[in-house]
Amino acid sequence: MSMILTAVLVLLGLALIFGAILGYAAIRFKVEGDPIVDQINDLLPQTQCGQCGHPGCRPYAEGIANGEPINKCPPGGESTIQALADLLDVEALPLDAEHGEEKPKMVAYIREAECIGCTKCIQACPVDAILGAAKQMHTVITDECTGCDLCVEPCPVDCIDMLPLPTTPQNWKWDFPLPGAAVIATDAQRGAA
Amino acid sequence: MNAVSPIRIWDIPGGIHPEENKHQSTAHGIETVPLPKQLILPLQQHLGARAEPAIEIGERVLKGQLIAEAAGMISCPLHAPTSGTVSAIGPAPYPHASGLEEWAITLEVDGQDEWIELAPIADYRSLEAATLLEVIRQAGVSGLGGAGFPTSVKLKARPEQKIHTLIVNGTECEPYITADDSAMRYKAEQIVAGIEILQHILHPEQVLIGIEDNKPEAIADMRKAVGERTSMQVVVFPTKYPSGGEKQLIQILTGKEVPSGGLPADIGMVCQNIGTLLAIHDAVLLGQPLIKRITTLTGDALQHPTNVEALIGTPISDLLSFAGLQPERLYRLVMGGPMMGFTLQSTAAPIIKTSNCLLAGTQEELPPPPPAQPCIRCGLCAEACPAELLPQQLHFFALGKDYDQLKRQNLFDCIECGACSYVCPSSIPLVQYYRAAKSDIRALDLQQHRSDHSKQRFEHRQERLQRETEQKERDRQARAEKAARMKAAKEAEAAKPNTDADDSSNEPDVARLQAQKPSGLSPEQKQLKIAAATAQMALKKANKQLAANPENTDLQAQIPELEQTARDTQEAFDKAQGELATQPAAEPVAGADDAKKLKIEAAMLRANLRKAERAAGDSPSEEQQAEIAKLREEAEAADARVPAAPAVKQPIDENLKKAKLDLAMARAAVRKTERELTSSPDDADLKAQLETQQQTFNAAEQVLHDAELNSPIPPPERQKVDKKPVDETVRELKTNLATAKADFKRAERELQAAIDAETDTAPAQDQLTATRATLDAAAKAFADHMASKETH
Numbered sequence: 001m002s003m004i005l006t007a008v009l010v011l012l013g014l015a016l017i018f019g020a021i022l023g024y025a026a027i028r029f030k031v032e033g034d035p036i037v038d039q040i041n042d043l044l045p046q047t048q049c050g051q052c053g054h055p056g057c058r059p060y061a062e063g064i065a066n067g068e069p070i071n072k073c074p075p076g077g078e079s080t081i082q083a084l085a086d087l088l089d090v091e092a093l094p095l096d097a098e099h100g101e102e103k104p105k106m107v108a109y110i111r112e113a114e115c116i117g118c119t120k121c122i123q124a125c126p127v128d129a130i131l132g133a134a135k136q137m138h139t140v141i142t143d144e145c146t147g148c149d150l151c152v153e154p155c156p157v158d159c160i161d162m163l164p165l166p167t168t169p170q171n172w173k174w175d176f177p178l179p180g181a182a183v184i185a186t187d188a189q190r191g192a193a
Numbered sequence: 194m195n196a197v198s199p200i201r202i203w204d205i206p207g208g209i210h211p212e213e214n215k216h217q218s219t220a221h222g223i224e225t226v227p228l229p230k231q232l233i234l235p236l237q238q239h240l241g242a243r244a245e246p247a248i249e250i251g252e253r254v255l256k257g258q259l260i261a262e263a264a265g266m267i268s269c270p271l272h273a274p275t276s277g278t279v280s281a282i283g284p285a286p287y288p289h290a291s292g293l294e295e296w297a298i299t300l301e302v303d304g305q306d307e308w309i310e311l312a313p314i315a316d317y318r319s320l321e322a323a324t325l326l327e328v329i330r331q332a333g334v335s336g337l338g339g340a341g342f343p344t345s346v347k348l349k350a351r352p353e354q355k356i357h358t359l360i361v362n363g364t365e366c367e368p369y370i371t372a373d374d375s376a377m378r379y380k381a382e383q384i385v386a387g388i389e390i391l392q393h394i395l396h397p398e399q400v401l402i403g404i405e406d407n408k409p410e411a412i413a414d415m416r417k418a419v420g421e422r423t424s425m426q427v428v429v430f431p432t433k434y435p436s437g438g439e440k441q442l443i444q445i446l447t448g449k450e451v452p453s454g455g456l457p458a459d460i461g462m463v464c465q466n467i468g469t470l471l472a473i474h475d476a477v478l479l480g481q482p483l484i485k486r487i488t489t490l491t492g493d494a495l496q497h498p499t500n501v502e503a504l505i506g507t508p509i510s511d512l513l514s515f516a517g518l519q520p521e522r523l524y525r526l527v528m529g530g531p532m533m534g535f536t537l538q539s540t541a542a543p544i545i546k547t548s549n550c551l552l553a554g555t556q557e558e559l560p561p562p563p564p565a566q567p568c569i570r571c572g573l574c575a576e577a578c579p580a581e582l583l584p585q586q587l588h589f590f591a592l593g594k595d596y597d598q599l600k601r602q603n604l605f606d607c608i609e610c611g612a613c614s615y616v617c618p619s620s621i622p623l624v625q626y627y628r629a630a631k632s633d634i635r636a637l638d639l640q641q642h643r644s645d646h647s648k649q650r651f652e653h654r655q656e657r658l659q660r661e662t663e664q665k666e667r668d669r670q671a672r673a674e675k676a677a678r679m680k681a682a683k684e685a686e687a688a689k690p691n692t693d694a695d696d697s698s699n700e701p702d703v704a705r706l707q708a709q710k711p712s713g714l715s716p717e718q719k720q721l722k723i724a725a726a727t728a729q730m731a732l733k734k735a736n737k738q739l740a741a742n743p744e745n746t747d748l749q750a751q752i753p754e755l756e757q758t759a760r761d762t763q764e765a766f767d768k769a770q771g772e773l774a775t776q777p778a779a780e781p782v783a784g785a786d787d788a789k790k791l792k793i794e795a796a797m798l799r800a801n802l803r804k805a806e807r808a809a810g811d812s813p814s815e816e817q818q819a820e821i822a823k824l825r826e827e828a829e830a831a832d833a834r835v836p837a838a839p840a841v842k843q844p845i846d847e848n849l850k851k852a853k854l855d856l857a858m859a860r861a862a863v864r865k866t867e868r869e870l871t872s873s874p875d876d877a878d879l880k881a882q883l884e885t886q887q888q889t890f891n892a893a894e895q896v897l898h899d900a901e902l903n904s905p906i907p908p909p910e911r912q913k914v915d916k917k918p919v920d921e922t923v924r925e926l927k928t929n930l931a932t933a934k935a936d937f938k939r940a941e942r943e944l945q946a947a948i949d950a951e952t953d954t955a956p957a958q959d960q961l962t963a964t965r966a967t968l969d970a971a972a973k974a975f976a977d978h979m980a981s982k983e984t985h
Contacts (some may be wrong), residue, residue: 046644048651056651127650146647169237172291173632176591177565177622 036088037065043083045076048126049148051100056126064088071095075147077102106147106162108140114159121151121160200401200428203448205441207579208433209612211532213407214369218491221499223375226515228302232274232506233285233543234260235297239335240342241267246298252279255309257482260298263330269343269546270333273300274484274504276307288509288528288545292538300506311480322394325477332476333483333546337468338362338437339533341547344469348394351458359397360446360457360464361388361425363404363411364437367530370550372487373467375500377404377411380471381418387470388425390477395463400425401446405432434532435610439464441579453606468549488544490516492553494523503544510540513553524556531559532611566619574613574623580606584613584623591626596634604630721766728759729797736805749816756820763827795831802828852897859890926975933968940964 041061052072054060064070070084071093078095085092095102110121110130117135122128129145132138140151140160152160165171237243244261254260254273261271277300287295317325330345361384365373377384388400402419404412406429415427430436430445440451443462451457457464465473468486475481484505491498496517503512509526527534529550544551552559574584582603590598604627613623732755739749802824805817866883873879944957 041648042645044644045640046647046651048647057648126654127647128654129650144647144650146643167291167293169287169289169291169293169295171636172289172293173636174290174625174628176629177625 037061039087040064040084043076043080043087044073045080045146047075047146047148049075049146049150051075051149053099069093069096072099074100074102104164106149107142107145107165108147108149108151109161109163110138110140111159111161112137112139114157116157118156120154120156124150124154126150200426200446201448202428202430203445205433205436205444205579206581207577207612208435209577209615210432211368211434211615213432214491215371215374215407218369218371218489218498218500219375219378221497223379223487224499224501224515226501226503226507226512228275228304228306229504229507229511230302231280231508232277232300232302232504233297233508234271234274234300234506235285235287235295235543235545236261236271237287237295238271238341238505238545238547239269240340241265241269241346243296244268244271246282248279248298250279250282253277253303254279254300255307257309257311257484259482260300263333263343267343267346269335269341270331270482271298272333272482272484274506275300275302276305277302286539286542288537288542288548290535297543313480314477317390317477318393325390325394329473329476332472332481334469334472334476335483335546336466337472337486337546337549338466339529339547339549341545344465344473347458347465348391348463350456350463354458354461356395356458356463357398357461358447358463359388359391359395359400360443360462361400361402361470362437362439362442362464362466363402363408363415364442365408365467366405366432366434366437367532367550368434369491369552370489370530371491372489372500372549374408374411375489376467376471376487377408378414381414383474384415384467384470385418385422385425386478387472387474390473391463391465391470392424397463402427403436403442403446404429405436406430407432435579435608435612438579438608438610440608453603483546486544486546486548488512488548489550490553491550492523493555493558494519494553505546506543508541508543509537509551512544512551513540516553518553522555523553525554525559527552527554527559532615533609562622563620565621568619568621571618573616573618577612577616579610579612580608582607587630588621588623588626591630594630594633596630596637599630599634604634607631718766721762725759725762725766728755728762729801731755732759733801733804736801740804740807752820753816756823760823760827791831795828798824798828798831849897849900852893852900856890856893856897859886859893862886863890922978923975926971926978930968930971930975933964933971937961937964937968 037058038061041058044057044061046057048056050056051074052060052063054063060068060072064084070088070090071081073080074095078092081092081095084090108130115132115137117132117137119132119134119138121138122130122132126148127144127146129141130138130151131141147162149162152158152162236246242263242265245264246260247262248254248258248260253276255276256273258273259270260273260279263270279298280301281299283296284294285297285299287293287297289295314320314325314328320328326345326348329348330343334344335341336344336347363373363377365371388402391397392400402415402425404415404427406412412427412429419425419427428446435441436445439457442464443457443460444450447462449460449462451462452459472483472486476483485502486505487500488503489498489500490512495513496519497515499516501512501515509528513526526537526540527550528537528544528548529535529552531552531554534550534552568585568588570585572585575582578584580603586602587599587604587607590596590602591604607627609624609628611624614621614625617623732752735752735755739752802821805821805824863883863886866879866886870876870879870883940957940961940963944954944961947954947957
């Protein structure tokens, strides 16, 4: 009888001690903010285009952290979805066509002769990549442009084009070799014979 | 002679022994190519930033003239290789694996080959290392071995690290290429001179000239050139591909490995190519910038394979025809060697600073690669890899595009030597996988970098917008507060005169305010005016209602009545005002106010007239017509009453305004300095400042006076200005008088209080008498002074 009592008391005591330790740790090592949101945000392409339905990448990162689907980011495309799936340990979904499709990286160009200097695109640009002033011609700083499309809509004279970034020797990429004949050499000869 | 080398030779892991094919091109020494008609000079001939053109189209340039400047730290200037005219600056064919065009300066050669004035440095030993590095940088010297890293940057890559070993790379391990070989054979003296320049710059403890044992002539010539110098040694080691890689050569000569991702400078070594040393020699001792290089022209498709000293920018087609190209035999044209070179897609591209070889291969020489077979995991590639990587693993990860794993497997330590592909029994183009994976990873890193950058910009923008909104809100609040304060002040001001005027104190607020405005009106007039205004309002309201529903007979009946009242009251008021107008206006301001008021009345009448006309529409009723006629009459009468508007609007004299402003500013400055001076009275600077400011003030005052004299504006303000310098005596006398008066008053009050309290009034009486005496005296003094002043 006393043995059972001892066991119960010991277990009770241990439970109390560990509970106290856990409680202390929960307060002492409390993590400020939500680091998962930052991690998700780092994976998003930061175009701030709003195609996901959120006003910018960080709000979508918060949305994902709260359980929103990870396939709403067309600029990021499959690679971003894959990276998010790896991070969050969920299944990678195909890109949701409702929010647009994956396009090659585009950059905005202003047809400068047609620009009337209304500054509407400047106000729309989320990364301040458009240079200009009222009644002065505007131009896009190509290096800063994220290709988010947001400046196209407000332009009253439709003088902004989204063009794919030209390939130069500096940004040219080697191609992966074409998949070779996946047969044994002798088989290939037999097939040819 | 230091023929017996005490240096221990090490071995590198892996490596292969492909067929050398070097003898074809060494038979004719170094030949000179005739001047081509046109040179194409790409702005990107080196690692780093593209050079910036420094000339214009149509300009004639001389041989050796700077035509493009280095754009930034890791960049290289570019010089005209011969004299001629710039015909174009723009995209032009470029020797690159992509076959894409690159910005270039096109030079039409004039054939005179006219040098600019050169500044050779004979005694470079008297110069500082930094000066010599700048000379090398300005001469546009970049690595001529392969990557084309700007030499001056490479030499000071790790300024904190002492360079103890200078390694001269005469290995040239790649098959077919003999450019460095022939340079060592025929230009050994210059190469040694170049080494001595680097010795002077770097002060290394040892200089090792590494040459493979398949170049006996070059070894002999270099040994001869080095001669008795003990500071440098020619080290000969067995031939093996790829001993010529920088890191591999360092390992062979010193047994040390350059850390992964690091530079040779991290372990105190610098490696320079033979061609680069020649260029350094030319730059310092001859003053010539880098405008030419030795290039091997070889391959079975050429009848006359040789080495040439060609100008940078010479089109490849010119070089190939010099070497006797047989176009029908040419199967593949490679820039660089067969192991690491890339296939050129056109012969229009020029040679650039890094082009060490052109290999025009026939189909037998460079056969198309057999189709790749699946990897059989034989492990030959891992045995051949000089960097001790695991090519199989890299291959599989590259296939799966698993970039994290590739990085973990040190893909970036791969020197793309091609040894693994060479030994692969399945003919897998391994290097192509690595190159593709590397460029993908670089692109992704760049993208990541850019997205971080965009994020930062976006966040800063958000912050800025928020700041602006907050600022706007603050400004708005400040304005609202200010407006409220102003309103309160106005109300207080408006209330003050009314408390003084007893008759209006029990009027309603609005009436009081209204009555307060036309200051020239008597209370009767005011009341009349109010009555007139009320009648007008009622009439207006009735009119409006009538316009809204014209059927209402009640309203129609009311209107004439109202009109009558309005007219009566208005007439009464006009009469009263007419009386006032006949009296001379006490103050000009009031007169102006009246004129304004009359104008407003006239305008209101006109507005009423228009409204009535609108309300009547196209077919006015009789009453309406009558009303309109009446209103018109009234309006005309009112118009006639308005004085013919002189002096209402004052002409603005800009000079006067400016002079006034200046004076005010000068006064403020003086006041400020005076205040400062009171807090620190010993400050000599402040005193001096005060003096100058006072002078400015006086000058400004003078200017204002002049401006006033010249101003077309009548000078009512000038009295104010005249009033300003009050006579000190008068002021004192006046003050005395006022004090005396106040004392007397107080004495009187005290006396009264004493009487009321029925106490002893004697002291108060005494005081009263005393104060009266003082007052009399003060008054007399003042009167006397004023009288004496008038007589003056």
